[in-house]
Amino acid sequence: MNFEEEISLLIKSRYPLVLVDTIDEGYVLGQLAGVAGDQRLAFYSWSLSEGLRVGQNQNAFYKSGDPAAMLRIANDLVKEQQPALFVFCDLDRFLADAAPARLFKDLLNKAKGTPTTVVLLGAEVKLPADLAPLAARISGGYPDEKQILAEVNRMVADFRLKSSALSVDMPPETLMRVVKTLKGLSLQQVRNAMNLCLLKDAAFDGRDVAELERFKKEAFDRDGILEYFGSEQPSGIAGYANLKRWVSDRKKTFFSDGPLPPPKGVLLLGVQGCGKSLAAKVTAGELGIPLYRLDLTRLYSKYIGETEENLRKALATVERLSPVCLWIDEIEKIFASSSGDIDGGVSKRVLGTMLTWMQERKDRSFIAATSNDINGLPPELLRKGRFDEIFFADLPDVSAREGIIKIHLLKRGLIPAEFDTGVLALNSEGFSGAEIEQAVISALYSASGAGEKISTQHVLTQLKQTSPLSVIKAEAVGFLRNWAKERNILPV
Ligand SMILES: Nc1ncnc2c1ncn2[C@@H]1O[C@H](COP(=O)(O)OP(=O)(O)OP(=O)(O)O)[C@@H](O)[C@H]1O
Ligand SMILES: [Mg+2]
Incomplete structure (x- = not known):
């Protein structure tokens, strides 16, 4: 349901009071005027600076700038036969005073059970507790996908008219991703973000997706608890055939509204340095969604209650940013001391917040969590239903090792065919x-x-000189592998 449909339904359901949170007042006022027209309601709007006005009329009622005076006029107006839609901007700030509070209650009492509706508009409308039961709250000024697409097309066409140099390379899938990225932003923000993209390089193409994703993250994550990461393509990781297949099988359902539930997330357990973090980036790349890492160092606060609040805010931000991949690297660190109560139960409550969110969230975000320390993981997290699947990243086998060597030679501008990668x-x-x-x-x-051209021999020498972790920490690695084997954890 878009904003107009939502508010129309509330008006028809005879809600006397609707709170509309918006950062795009002008746009929402226009939409409300349109809704009033459709439903044949008289339209009155008020702000401290402009006073009370009827419809598009430029002249305000005499001396209606003062909230109490305006509410007296409004109380007279509801007595008339014609049902009305009253929209008051920022009036909630004046409701702590006795006179406006009384007059506002009177107005609501008169509107109750009639087709007349009062709307309070503001960035974050705050209502006195006694009025709360009368009100419904919605957000406005956020265009839906259709409206975003129309706006994007309009802006691109506009830009082309003004500057013929704009080069556009937007296949339908990329355009869809642009629209999905802009979803959740206000119309003004959509315009700002698009302007940024178009003006920067006079081009509109796949590279702008990352630009828009960054813009959206800046707009929503003011506390910086989420960190934007570029994703990786599946070719950037060797092995991981099971995980790659698992993700690609579910890619379609992630975006569709079909009968299959969209995938919610995976937990990657395994040996240190075996590519779990890299696999999280690949997963986001394969799903075609941006990757955000939950920054645990920013999550924890020394103030009581603030850590959970930070987590709640971060998770709410994830929901607003969705579809995204939420990367929780080394997830055991969130619950570092959930077994003890040294930290006053903070990590236990954090675990509770996290688990509840994982269970109940309805948004389209995908969690990729990683851990190399199963002892630090609370058992609740491993229970069925929390993650769709748990994967185990073991030491790479011989063919994965060959793949890894090739990838890293290529990354340094070398030609794998010039090396004996098999050896x-x-x-x-x-x-x-x-x-x-x-x-x-x-x-x-x-x-x-040594002033030599790198060859197989140089790499071989380095390998021979290295004692891998699986030897130095044989016991810990062995424990981890056994643990996974006993529980039949799916290999990556
Ligand atoms: N299968 C792989 N294919 C390609 N590169 C790999 C692979 N495994 C590891 N690497 C390389 O090793 C680096 C370190 O791996 P990564 O950080 O993903 O491991 P990890 O399993 O998350 O380790 P930790 O448990 O210590 O967090 C990667 O950035 C990548 O360059
Ligand atoms: Mg890692």
Whole structure:
């Protein structure tokens, strides 16, 4: 339902009072005037500076700038036969005073059960407690997808008229992603974001998606608890065949409203340095949604109650930003001490907030959580229903290792075909992806130090000189692998 349909329904249901939160007052006033016209209601609007006006009339009622004086006039107006829609901007700020409060109550009492409706408009309308039961609250000024698409098309056409140099490369899927990204912003914000994109490089194409995603994040996440990350394409990670298939199988349902529920999230457990964090980025890339990391260092506050409040705010932001991939890296750290009460129960309450949200959320966001410390994970988190699937990232097998070597050679501008990647894969048993990457980097340094062109031998030497974590911390790694095996956790 869009805003006009929602408010029309409330008026027809004879709500005497509707609170409309908006940051786009002018736009919403226009929409309300349109709704009043459709429903044949007299339209009155008021603000402190403009006074009370009828319809589009420029002249205000005599001395109606004062809230109490205006409410007296409004009380007279409701007595008339003609049902009306009254819209008061920022009037809630004056309702703490006795006179306006009394007159406002009188007005509502008269409107009750009649087709007349009073709307309070503001950025965040605050109502005295005794009036709250009479009111419905909605948000306004947020165009729906159809309206956004129309606005985007209008702006692009406009821009083209003014500057013939605009180059547009927008396949339908990309345009859909642009619209989805702009969803949740006010019309003014949509215009600002689009202007930014168009003016920056006189082009409108796939690169603008990241620009818009960043704009939206800045607009919503004022506390900076979420961190915007670029996503990765599936080719950037070797192995992970099960996870890649799992995600690509569900990609369609993520965006459709079909009978299958959209996927909600995965938990990636596993050995350090085996690509879990990278896999989170790949998952977002495959789903075609932006990736935001929950910044745990910003979440925790020394003030009582503030940590949960921060988490609640961050999760509400995720819902407004959705569809997004919420990346919770090293999720065990959120619950670091949930078994003890050293921190006054903060982490227990944080866990509660998190679990409730995971269970009840209706938005289209996908959680990619990672952890390499199963001892730190509360059992509640592993229970069925919290994540759609739990994956285990083990040390890479020989073919994954060969893939990892190729990816990292390519990343440094080298040609994998010039190396014996098969031999390198065989000689890196027990290495994590991170350790293999490190061996490639060290080989580059040692070759350049010796003034030589890097070859298989340089990498081999580095591999031989490294003791991988699976050897140094054999016990911990063994414990993790056994744990996953006993529980039949799906390999990545
Ligand atoms: N399967 C892989 N394919 C390609 N690169 C990999 C792979 N595994 C690891 N790497 C490389 O190692 C780096 C470190 O991996 P990553 O941080 O994703 O591991 P992790 O499992 O999250 O480790 P930790 O448990 O320590 O957080 C990656 O950025 C990537 O460059
Ligand atoms: Mg990691």
